[in-house]
């Protein structure tokens with residue numbers, strides 16, 4: 001007897017089905033049985049990320065996605081996590097990070113993962129990992145375009161998902177160089193081409209860092225022209241503005257103009273009004289952003305929940321003194337005549353901050369200077385009995401310009417006003433570190449998200465818990481256009497954080513930053529526990545999020 005091909009297939013299919021049923025009979029071989037869920041989170045208080053109140057629900061996960069939600073009787077799961085009494089929320093989407101190089105060196109991104117970040121958005125402040133012409137200090141590999149970077153990152157693997165913007169500072173550096181001059185028409189075309197290519201290769205927007213060279217040398221018009229080059233639906237303009245203190249209102253105005261002229265969705269990075277004399281401007285900036293929204297623009301801001309900011313010590317020196325790159329900056333610092341012009345401008349910044357005690361050194365490259373880390377320039381100058389300005393210049397010269405600092409320049413009230421604003425996203429502005437690191441990073445690199453929950457929501461009660469969770473999940477996910485993340489919902493990617501509201505706490509401080517938070521025992525990325533029982537598992541379930549992950 002001979003089978004037709006059609007019959008043969010039918011017969012095989014029925015035998016297969018029979019074997020599957022037999023596998024479910026107790027005592028029978030279970031070799032072909034696959035549980036309904038890879039992971040089942042039982043009994044948790046689910047806050048779905050949209051801002052609505054919590055519900056008691058189980059979450060069933062299969063193949064990296066949420067496949068069931070509600071009272072799930074089935075114990076047919078390969079693994080069950082008992083979340084009774086704990087909150088189950090979407091993984092945090094960190095819209096402004098500096099993990100671009102770190103994630104390659106430290107794929108588990110310890111300080112970020114342990115605080116619940118399941119998606120990192122890199123390429124912030126005008127600086128991205130690609131395209132580059134030369135390698136930075138931190139870089140092992142040079143990527144001439146985003147295809148190279150994204151492919152390499154996917155191959156190496158990461159615990160978290162990673163998306164990136166393309167930095168317009170990086171683009172200017174590659175095409176125009178380090179000089180303070182307008183781009184020629186040819187250079188403009190070349191830069192537009194770089195932006196278009198980056199978006200085509202999977203970037204989700206453009207960013208600027210207008211207090212950093214050479215990005216700061218771009219005119220307002222250059223910025224809106226380049227932003228416009230980003231094809232829709234990826235025309236997101238994320239800006240570290242030209243100024244965040246005495247001229248912050250002008251800077252907000254410029255950001256809105258760029259949004260208006262380019263038709264971009266606007267994202268103001270780490271929104272703040274620094275220095276006491278400017279604190280009253282927080283309310284005004286929010287009013288300006290509200291007006292832009294009323295005009296029909298899409299405007300959001302992000303903010304880290306701390307009152308000190310972190311930057312390079314170089315930023316205390318006037319922009320003109322840094323024109324042309326590090327070499328020329330160093331040459332000017334050695335020239336006493338030029339230094340006489342630099343000094344009053346730097347001292348004006350210090351006055352605005354309060355004093356040299358508001359400037360704390362956080363990183364140095366020269367070994368002998370490591371003892372300065374964690375001290376303020378005021379303290380060091382007193383100790384060494386030197387002039388704090390002369391000390392700073394000397395340190396810059398010996399460190400070839402790369403010294404990290406934090407400035408205590410913000411107020412609690414303004415921080416709460418900004419965090420409370422309806423379109424403010426909670427974001428770390430931080431890189432990824434492991435406690436083995438000898439550096440002294442801003443505590444936000446370890447504590448941003450637990451701190452926003454434990455301090456600003458629970459203790460200060462600036463908004464409801466579901467609203468605070470929304471600011472960390474669906475709001476940033478929608479902003480960059482992620483189609484299936486940021487909300488706990490059937491069909492979405494299973495990025496999930498489980499925390500205990502009673503005990504959640506950030507532990508990192510400015511003097512002791514390498515401290516993981518408490519009360520956040522599970523972080524699940526694409527259905528796989530990357531943190532369990534407060535430990536990093538070493539699993540690398542993260543994905544590089546390129547065009548197919550976006551719906552905008």
Ligand SMILES: [Zn+2]
Pocket residue numbers: 125209240269270429
């Ligand atoms: Zn920034």
